[in-house]
Amino acid sequence: MATRDPVVDLRRIAFLLERSHSSTYRVRAFRTAAAVLSGRDDLDSLAKGRGLTKLKGVGDTTARCVLQSLAGEEPEYLRELEAEAVSGSASGGGSGSGSRSGASTIPAIPELVGDGAALRAALRGDCHTHSDWSDGGSPIEEMALTARDLGHEYLVLTDHSPRLTVANGLSAERLRRQLTVVAELNTRLAPFLILTGIEVDILDDGALDQSEELLSSLDLVVASVHSKLRMPAAEMTERMLTAVANPHVDVLGHCTGRMVTGNRKRPESEFDAAAVFDACAEYGVAVEVNSRPERLDPPKRLLRQAVAAGCRFSVDTDAHAPGQLDWLPYGCARAADCEVPPDRVLNTLTAAQLLDWTRRNH
Incomplete structure (x- = not known):
């Protein structure tokens, strides 16, 4: 199965978190990991050796996303955020999967007509x-x-x-x-x-x-x-x-x-x-x-x-x-x-x- 670009996926996660007004701390975790991994050509070997989290700036959640990207899968975290972006559920900061983003209570981005x-x-x-x-x-x-x-x-x-x-x-x-x-x-x-x-x-x-x-x-x-x-x-x-x-x-x-x-x-x-x-x-x-x-x-x-x-x-x-x-x-x-x-x-x-x-x- 073809791999995805994990850096692109991490940046997309950060973008969607920012878009939904999530916490700065949460956003920074994904942008930092993307910056740390950008340009590296040893991600596959790091993944196989469980070395991703040994890199400063890569935590358990971001490493899990990278592993899923390298396996050719859309990271589960990204998939949930994309679904929230379509439904507007993240903007309510409510319970269930919509709360994964940590978004503050803001009105949903309007669908323009x-x-x-x-x-x-x-x-x-x-x-x-x-x-x-x-x-x-x-x-x-x-x-x-x-x-x-x-x-x-x-x-x-x-x-x-x-x-x-x-x-x-x-x-x-x-x-x-x-x-x-x-x-x-x-x-x-x-x-x-x-x-x-x-x-x-x-x-x-x-x-x-x-x-x-x-x-x-x-x-x-x-x-x-x-x-x-x-x-x-x-x-x-x-x-x-x-x-x-x-x-x-x-x-x-x-x-x-x-x-x-x-x-x-x-x-x-x-x-x-x-x-x-x-x-x-x-x-x-x-x-x-x-x-x-x-x-x-x-x-x-x-x-x-x-x-x-x-x-x-x-x-x-x-x-x-x-x-x-x-x-x-x-x-x-x-x-x-x-x-x-x-x-x-x-x-x-x-x-x-x-x-x-x-x-x-x-």
Whole structure:
């Protein structure tokens, strides 16, 4: 019987665990094992000699999956996760086989039809993603390769800015080093393209948490509020209006800051939505449709308000792991429900068209 590639199977398991919002610890076990075994030509002999688990980073569960792959079988663990992905059972975190993924309670990834399916098919990339340079779980290259596997033409890398220390935000020096890494990766991954970016903190006074010089050098800037989310409405409005008026800002990220599932539930920030969305339309700043299932931000009533204001949009995953790059259907379903015009969605543009748009003020 022909063998399967165990590294491919381990990476697929990790992807599906991430997609179902499983624990970081569980995901890391499979990604670590895949990295340890990648490129080795002695897996058969290790398997016969029961030497797999002697390798640092390969445990009993991952070794069992490797043995089944080498025997030409789809690993049982992978088979269960694939079935959960089809049925949506993992997203409920319930009993039975669905609990194998360790997923938190999140809504099932929607099966897109009609306008939602058409919008997803039109998306060419993702404008808000994170790597292990800040608080993401995987290297830049792993994120890029997964995006390419999903059919993306590009990925905008938007790790956090320095003030967000809890997320290992990038200092100016680290960001400059990252730009060098991205340039090297782009030479190897072409025609796929990693676009340079940042999720920059909007400070209390509306200023941006990175130097003007660096912001002007990036392909795309997402600006988000991460602190003092319960600021009085008038002050929050002024804070957001100041940021939106900054010529370096391209996308207003998860505008209400709400959390709707899990242990981190959080109400919406209060601000004058009409004023903020009018400013976004005036200054050409896209309103993000954040697809993270625990955010789903903005709420539909505000998303409809942004449509009426004439805003542009960016349907993004805010992915912190490769499997989360497949969360775009959450945003596409909401955008379709709120009649977001596809021709106003940034990531329906080609990379060249997107760069032409972001360079309008930089």
